[in-house]
Amino acid sequence: MNILRILLIFIPVSFIAEYMGAPQTAMFILSALAIIPLAGLMGEATEEISFYSGPRVGGFLNATFGNATELIISFFAMKAGLFDVVKASIAGSVIGNILLVLGASMLIGGLKFKRQTFNQQATEISSSMLLFAVIGLTIPAIFTHTVAPELLTTRYEGLSILVAVIMFSIYLLSLVFSFFTHRDIYSVDHSQESAAKWSLSRGILVLVIATIFIGVESEIFVGAVEPMSEAFGLSELFVGIILVPIIGNAAEHSTAIVMAVKNQMDVAVEIAVGSSLQIILFVTPVLIFLSLLFSPMSIIFNEFELIALIFSVLIANRVANDGESNWMEGIQLIAVYAIIAGSFFIL
Amino acid sequence: MNILRILLIFIPVSFIAEYMGAPQTAMFILSALAIIPLAGLMGEATEEISFYSGPRVGGFLNATFGNATELIISFFAMKAGLFDVVKASIAGSVIGNILLVLGASMLIGGLKFKRQTFNQQATEISSSMLLFAVIGLTIPAIFTHTVAPELLTTRYEGLSILVAVIMFSIYLLSLVFSFFTHRDIYSVDHSQESAAKWSLSRGILVLVIATIFIGVESEIFVGAVEPMSEAFGLSELFVGIILVPIIGNAAEHSTAIVMAVKNQMDVAVEIAVGSSLQIILFVTPVLIFLSLLFSPMSIIFNEFELIALIFSVLIANRVANDGESNWMEGIQLIAVYAIIAGSFFIL
Amino acid sequence: MNILRILLIFIPVSFIAEYMGAPQTAMFILSALAIIPLAGLMGEATEEISFYSGPRVGGFLNATFGNATELIISFFAMKAGLFDVVKASIAGSVIGNILLVLGASMLIGGLKFKRQTFNQQATEISSSMLLFAVIGLTIPAIFTHTVAPELLTTRYEGLSILVAVIMFSIYLLSLVFSFFTHRDIYSVDHSQESAAKWSLSRGILVLVIATIFIGVESEIFVGAVEPMSEAFGLSELFVGIILVPIIGNAAEHSTAIVMAVKNQMDVAVEIAVGSSLQIILFVTPVLIFLSLLFSPMSIIFNEFELIALIFSVLIANRVANDGESNWMEGIQLIAVYAIIAGSFFIL
Numbered sequence A, B, C: 001m002n003i004l005r006i007l008l009i010f011i012p013v014s015f016i017a018e019y020m021g022a023p024q025t026a027m028f029i030l031s032a033l034a035i036i037p038l039a040g041l042m043g044e045a046t047e048e049i050s051f052y053s054g055p056r057v058g059g060f061l062n063a064t065f066g067n068a069t070e071l072i073i074s075f076f077a078m079k080a081g082l083f084d085v086v087k088a089s090i091a092g093s094v095i096g097n098i099l100l101v102l103g104a105s106m107l108i109g110g111l112k113f114k115r116q117t118f119n120q121q122a123t124e125i126s127s128s129m130l131l132f133a134v135i136g137l138t139i140p141a142i143f144t145h146t147v148a149p150e151l152l153t154t155r156y157e158g159l160s161i162l163v164a165v166i167m168f169s170i171y172l173l174s175l176v177f178s179f180f181t182h183r184d185i186y187s188v189d190h191s192q193e194s195a196a197k198w199s200l201s202r203g204i205l206v207l208v209i210a211t212i213f214i215g216v217e218s219e220i221f222v223g224a225v226e227p228m229s230e231a232f233g234l235s236e237l238f239v240g241i242i243l244v245p246i247i248g249n250a251a252e253h254s255t256a257i258v259m260a261v262k263n264q265m266d267v268a269v270e271i272a273v274g275s276s277l278q279i280i281l282f283v284t285p286v287l288i289f290l291s292l293l294f295s296p297m298s299i300i301f302n303e304f305e306l307i308a309l310i311f312s313v314l315i316a317n318r319v320a321n322d323g324e325s326n327w328m329e330g331i332q333l334i335a336v337y338a339i340i341a342g343s344f345f346i347l
Helices: A002-019 A024-065 A068-079 A083-112 A120-146 A155-181 A200-232 A236-248 A250-261 A265-291 A303-322 A327-346 B002-019 B024-065 B068-079 B083-112 B120-146 B155-181 B200-232 B236-248 B250-261 B265-291 B303-322 B327-346 C002-019 C024-065 C068-079 C083-112 C120-146 C155-181 C200-232 C236-248 C250-261 C265-291 C303-322 C327-346
Strands: none
Touching: A002 A024, A002 A200, A024 A068, A024 A200, A024 A236, A024 A250, A068 A083, A068 A200, A068 A236, A068 A265, A083 A236, A083 A250, A083 A265, A083 A303, A083 A327, A120 A155, A120 A265, A120 A303, A120 B303, A120 B327, A155 A265, A155 B327, A200 A236, A236 A250, A236 A303, A236 A327, A250 A265, A265 A303, A303 A327, A303 C120, A327 C120, A327 C155, B002 B024, B002 B200, B024 B068, B024 B200, B024 B236, B024 B250, B068 B083, B068 B200, B068 B236, B068 B265, B083 B236, B083 B250, B083 B265, B083 B303, B083 B327, B120 B155, B120 B265, B120 B303, B120 C303, B120 C327, B155 B265, B155 C327, B200 B236, B236 B250, B236 B303, B236 B327, B250 B265, B265 B303, B303 B327, C002 C024, C002 C200, C024 C068, C024 C200, C024 C236, C024 C250, C068 C083, C068 C200, C068 C236, C068 C265, C083 C236, C083 C250, C083 C265, C083 C303, C083 C327, C120 C155, C120 C265, C120 C303, C155 C265, C200 C236, C236 C250, C236 C303, C236 C327, C250 C265, C265 C303, C303 C327
């Protein structure tokens, strides 16, 4: 964490640069560098708060605040009308969590331990939910792509809202499932991994301050996306699906890898799969609801995103199936991610 | 069952209405209301006959007569030249059985029992067969959609007949498999669930009479589909894939849910998966063979149906995999169904 | 094996026929008949060498030489500019191994034994690798098909090379995985199945000679493909995806079925899945690297091949999942293959 803390220097640096009218390319890099430690701080604060409020409420907080970065970045992108970047970053977050976060955890953990096992039952429930969620999320898009464009009227915004309502209801019901009716499945023993380093009030303070700063930096970051991608000849799709999620998922990446190295593969898998689930069931519907304030955003992903999403979820289900991991599985996940990223970069 | 029996009143009502030249919209609703209790009676009669002829022969009868409603409805639709409605209702039956029948069973059963388990081995065999069957069924369609339309000649009717012959052969061989060589896998103990309420002759009589009446009502129903869908502005696809199968599957719905509430999830899963299997391996080839008497019907589903079929079968395989269910799984299945139905309705 | 040996007579027959300028149709059949026993001899020689060099090195040799036929046939086809035939035969080999080789093994083995079990852990690792490999292999193609053709520049040859480099690296790392870090998983006990019939030097001699002759016959075979398919009105795609792989996989077919009849289903499954894996991770990248010597071959499969590949790999994962097989599973795999072959033939 100490290395990440050093990057906090980029918060004042980025403010000064913005004030002095630095070129957008510089602002893109500076704000990204400032967001990384802020995301890490938010994750740390959530973990500390969890210590006081108990693992169950803590899990909920972690689940809700963990994706706050993505939600905030996406909100500002949506406000700026960059709908394609928002949808690309939703797809990219899911793909990145499953392929890159999980792959890196399995590879690095697998270099230390020959075989790592995880709670097969909990992972199967999460990965089943992920399969259902991705299928639900992609059906309207797939149907839309097979319909002649001239037949698509405004009615199809209604479809996005319907899906958002269903997804959000599933999210609320999943909280009932994991906090009340089936809480025994999810009772992962977190006692080994942490003890409170902070007081509760400090935890809440850090969380609030980090959220404010991340909001400001995100607005700078998104403002720089378009000129930056032009400057480097990168497609908006590549930026949205690869670069933005890597920054948005910084917290997940660091936590999952640390857990894997501690041989707590359970937690690493839950972070990757659970975070993906939450992006689909919570972040996406909330963004669609918020978009109604400006101009409605549809849930219709493009073919690239659909394919990448469906393949990722098939892989997650396969990985969850055997309940253990090794370095080779990690490399394969990263390899699939590299091929996807390479395709987006080249095409 | 008693509630269903009351609906039998709609048989004479629909006959009188038809005679008096009632509007097609009214005939659609009246014949649908008459079909529901008839389907229930057919299921009940088959179950009673099973008691006398033993579970093995009974299973075969149930498998053959259980989908009689669909076969009869589809036959009259096919005779009326409504090929698209027929194919939509084949796809819709499979989707409805897997997502709606299974989902409702898991939800309602899951509200009463925290965890319900089912025979993993039998379900795995059924769901594997379903995967192979759906892949076999959809390959010609997918290939056809990627070929330029002008290249498609009459030769491609030959492909439908080839697939029908292969599917029907698999159906016959699956009977050899489950009745002779591997009968031990399927020896579900039905003793708890029923005792004969009827005599054998009464069972056969009810079955024959219900089949005759359902035939007549189906002809009325199909005759009213086209004007009805125009009157309500519903697409033929929506009617075929959502409304027709819900009526055709009325028997499966009621039986599966009753079994789930009795904590016999095994039977509920077998009804949903087995009925889907039979639609693909028996009903579909028989319809294609019969279509040769009028004008050949192809097996080429449209993209919507293909996607819904493939996703449903992936979900069925996933659900079968862990050998247990809970209310949350039921809700997710129903949610996917709702999104599919919503997409068909809106698009 | 003795029956196969008789076919060796077609080596001199094909040479004489080629010398006397026999029609291409005759040369196609004669060279195919000569390749079959040569492929069998190569397999046998590799197995004998394995006896001396130990199962681990033997496995590597078997893995490397087992697909030599395909590599040689494909190399000459590629040199002749028949890129579509090469890609079709790569896809066809994978499909044929999974559906036909595995299906025939399960059917013929299942007729003798009611249930055959196999090492679930090793099969799960192989079939997971196959899933990742096929997804990696198909992503560039799927992405390319969704991009408007005019946007595709020479940059997309770079994508093929990137994928080839990644696949080949995964291949090398998988050797490290199975020979060094996780060798215990793969320690199948081969002791029962064979004892050396040949001396080591005889084994090596047979291997080298068979490789030379198969090279010559392959050049004749490929030279006859185009005129032959015109003569019989067969599409190049059908020849490439169905006929060429059946000949190229002759060795795998015979070995896997023999193993299944000996109730060594483990070995049969490993041959089918392992051989498919090697075609994707070794043969395909090597062909792409070699193509740079003439004119670069892309890795972009057509839609037919993609669908058949993805479905095959889903089936392989399903089959691997339950760790046992029976005759019905074998029939279903063969039925899916028959529908694919029928579709390619008719369309």
